[in-house]
Amino acid sequence: MLSADSAPDDVARRIADLSEQVHRALLLRRLLVVWAIPGNGVLIALALGGLVLRGTPVWWMTTLVSVILMISVVGSLFLLYRQYFRVRGMAIELRELNQARREQMLDDMDSGDLLATHKRYRVYLPDAVRAYRRQARRYRCANNVLQVMVIAGSIVTAVVAAASVSMATARWSAVVLSLVVALTAALSGYGKYRERSVNLQVTADALEREYHSVELRVGKYGRFEDERAAYAEFAHEAEVLLDEHAKRQQQVGPAVLPDNLV
Secondary structure (H helix, E strand, O other): OOOOOOOHHHHHHHHHHHHHHHHHHHHHHHHHHHHHHHHHHHHHHHHHHHHHHHOOOOHHHHHHHHHHHHHHHHHHHHHHHHHHHHHHHHHHHHHHHHHHHHHHHHOOOOOOOHHHHHHHHHHHHHHHHHHHHHHHHHHHHHHHHHHHHHHHHHHHHHHHHHHOOOOHHHHHHHHHHHHHHHHHHHHHHHHOHHHHHHHHHHHHHHHHHHHHHHHHOOHHHHHOOOHHHHHHHHHHHHHHHHHHHHHHHHHHOOOOOOOOOO
16 A cells, blocks of 8 residues: 555656556466376377387386376466465555555545546556457457367367277267367357457557547547547447447347456
């Protein structure tokens, strides 16, 4: 939290420093996710493949491989758990600093003035833009992952199905893979992640355009000489964009991913 006499430059500097720390922490969390999920999966597959190719391994080799795999799995999950809450704590602190900076910016505004209310509305708009873009990236990432799984799964299923003609043991593998591909495709179609991502990105871009246009008096705001009229039009346009966004989201359907993740 900030003291009452914190200088605006000091707040901005602290926000910049903390934003850089959050960026590095998020990069580390992504690396831990790669290690915890696909990395450990590759290690287990290599270990099992090596033991199978070796024939009957000695007991100490099997024990050593098991211990290494256990340390890798438990260690990666523990570090990922700690890093998740570290990022959450830093994100909460960053939001508090941004809130304090906004309050400092609004200290000189008269709360009973309609123009001040519209300016306050504009000051809070960048948070909505960042939230929409963050959600758009999440949905876009989910859509890309599901599409890759469907394409890769279809290719692998075709290969396994062809091999099952001469290998009876591969038939159940083909059935399981076909079920996984079907479920993945169904989840992708039901979630409509691509449509959600496009809707959120379009709304974020439109809100940001209005945010800058009213300050620079360009576009539709160039015809206003009175600041009050310009900001009143801005508030109206922003509400129209948010209403259109809500209607498009209702057409897409209920959200599948939670919207409060960092």
